[in-house]
Amino acid sequence: MLYGHIEKYEHRIYHLDKLRNLQDETMGFNSFIPLKFRNTNNKMYKIPEVPLIEDLKNFAVSRIFLDNFPHIKAYWPSIGIENAILAMSFGADDIDGTIDDSTYIYSISGVADAINYNMSEEKLKNYIINAGFIPVERDSFYNPI
Numbered sequence: 001m002l003y004g005h006i007e008k009y010e011h012r013i014y015h016l017d018k019l020r021n022l023q024d025e026t027m028g029f030n031s032f033i034p035l036k037f038r039n040t041n042n043k044m045y046k047i048p049e050v051p052l053i054e055d056l057k058n059f060a061v062s063r064i065f066l067d068n069f070p071h072i073k074a075y076w077p078s079i080g081i082e083n084a085i086l087a088m089s090f091g092a093d094d095i096d097g098t099i100d101d102s103t104y105i106y107s108i109s110g111v112a113d114a115i116n117y118n119m120s121e122e123k124l125k126n127y128i129i130n131a132g133f134i135p136v137e138r139d140s141f142y143n144p145i
Contacts, residue, residue: 004050005044023068031069034055034058060090071093075096080097
């Protein structure tokens with residue numbers, strides 16, 4: 001779900017409600033990924049980005065509302081690695097990992113971590129451990145490797 005641009009809270013809740021109901025019917029989602037709107041290098045550049053506290057509230061509400069989703073992902077190329085680690089204390093349990101070049105859209109929007117997307121496994125582990133969490137390598141279905 002892209003958030004933080006032209007939507008209002010009721011739009012976010014509507015979106016979450018649709019996802020929650022679809023998940024009840026299908027159990028087809030492994031993860032929910034809130035994606036922060038970034039205003040650099042696009043036609044919506046005049047819209048200010050939401051602050052970090054809004055990101056964290058969005059993760060917390062998503063975790064509570066989507067209690068039928070096994071995972072909430074804080075996609076670090078979207079919000080930066082330090083904020084993604086912080087989001088783990090607000091309901092996220094996945095930050096993605098050592099991503100190749102799938103961060104292109106965020107790198108062109110000016111997110112510093114996405115520009116330097118080549119996050120080493122060791123560096124990622126250190127971020128997670130230093131935040132008091134246990135890093136787990138997983139496959140696409142969230143099975144530990």
